[in-house]
Amino acid sequence: MAASAPTAGNSERVRLLGLLLKRRTVVVGLVVLGLIAALAILAPLIAPYAPNKLSVVNRLKPPGGTWLFGTDEFGRDVFSRTIYAGRLSLLVGGAVVVMAAVLGVTLGLCAGFFRRLDTPIARIIDAMMAFPDILLAIALVAALGPSLVTVIVALGIVYAPRLARIVRASTLVIRELPYVEAARALGVSTPRIMTRHVLRNLVSPILVQGTFIFAYAMLAEAGLSFLGLGVSPEVPTWGTMIAAGRQYIGQADWMTLFPGVAIVLSVLSLQMVGDGLRDVLDPRLRKDL
Template sequence: MPMPRLPLVLRKLFRRRIVLGATIALAVMVAVSLLAGALSGFDPNETAVTKRLSAPSAAHVLGTDELGRDLFTRIAFGGRYSLTIALLTALGSVALGTLAGLLAGFFRRLDAPVMRVVDAMMSFPDILLAIALVGILGPSLLNVVLALVLVYTPRVARVVRASTLVVRELPFVEAARAVGVSSFRILWRHVLPNLMSPILVQASFIFAYAILAEAALSFLGIGVPPDIPTWGTMVAGSQQYAHQALWIVLFPGLAIILTALSLQLLGDGIRDLLDPRLRKSM
């Protein structure tokens, strides 16, 4: 069956205004983060004690924090770290989870041992498992990514396994086996392409989950070191001054909420588009 043309797919996806709005909001957040240096004339770590806790003004659009640093600049640069952590987490989780799910779903001998490990990991709440892993590995940007990858890999593995169990019984897979095609080639050429829909949906959701998880870990003081300006570390470091200057917590928090919500809505739109049962309603 030929793949739909990209313009037609995008037109169907953005037919729902809420999905279009979420995509635009996400694109703006990404653009602001990538163009942070050009959009702001301040250094994200430049302090000015005389301007500490300044309210939003023409000079400082979103105000300044407890050390007089420009808040817009820190949010823009912080987006680079927060989005990078979330992107690496999504890519790592999808890669490992897809591999584990394919092996468990296609090879019966591997199903039980792989899924027992997956079930054991999923028996712990995500945030508690992430806290434990970061506590063992130590607080750093790389260790936060590794911990979150391990936390979200089981989610992908279960979804991919379930889909693989269905695809492996389809006639074209049976025909490939009958003519002597190797298992690796069957997985790569026949099974994996038919799993891209649930994999893409899971990737978008994990992207959103990772942003919230990183913020939670940083807020608890066990995530990214405070000298790295992620949105989570900004909220964590400024919470004691919130009663004096609400904006230093409000704006980083809004960045987290807006980005995570946009990703969730976009993921819902992709799921509805790729699900044959929901496609007609779109």
């Protein structure tokens, strides 16, 4: 009997993975996302030039053999800068997901499990979600000062209420289930109940919401960089590249085209993967597959 539980768990995971890979949109999203991640991670090996290498004599060169994506107003290679910028976008997205998960899950668990904390935490969550995401992020970055750490902290705070609300709603239901009541009756400690009996049943919605937050964070980081509130201007980001290309949109549209396409592909692929995870992990939606 002890050996059958892991086997059953493994077979269930394999079945869910099979259902996930049957969806063509998920496969396409994973392939595109994997390609973008590979280009970003291997940028030092793939990029033909350093991202900030100046060559004024080659400024505003159109895409061609030597310059795959063309050059910008300072003669910098747009292809090299685009794939290097992907590293920062993926870093910001991943760090924001981790921070939002830590804050959101902690707040949601406490609000849903402890009745006396529910009302104040719920009001804080509602108040934060009343503000548009980008406006709240701009306010936090402006107050703390623009930097990479500030952007991650600001976006983590902005997107934590999304997870907190989901975790709180699920915890309110799970804490009343018979197996949780049985654990209480047996004298199981509250932290153990929260982690082993409640949190373990919230992995699926947290995972699905995490993919969406990843996409939102990448898009928000590009928006902040576009407005000049992101990282240092010397660091290549898709937002700063698009902002710089606005002045040359008539004569060098490739300066905004390629970083814009990179943003669209990254966000769209994450959304497709998130939709597939939601359909597979939600038992109500899984029946339609």
